[in-house]
Amino acid sequence: MHVINLNFTDPLEVYKCYMPFLTRGGIFYKTVDKYELETEVECKIKLPNSLEEYTIKGKIKWITPFPANEGFTPGVGIQFMENQDSLINNIEQIIAGGAAFSNHRTYTT
DSSP, X not given: OEEEEEEOOOHHHHHHHBXXXXXXXXXXXXXXXXXXXXXXXXXXXXXXXXXXXXXXXXXXXXXXXXXXXXXXXXXXXXXXXXXXXXXXXXXXXXXXXXGGGGGSOOTTO
């Protein structure tokens, strides 16, 4: 299983990568590497100002290929395969603290 490391240092980047519309939630991984839909991956996620690292299993559910159209960032969307309430709660707390985030596009919109 491929391991993906996501070390977030900027709350805005968390906002841009979070994919709440996927069942059980998900995260966008910026990459030009090629992945196939439904590929299982393991993600190690570290959020800003946190010492905790979350290790989650996920599946590729979204692909923005390289080169991406209309200024979209190439990468893949990873759906969490299991319930990740603690991770999602922490992500949503980070996002709630950034009222100005809504002025920015996410990587999937």
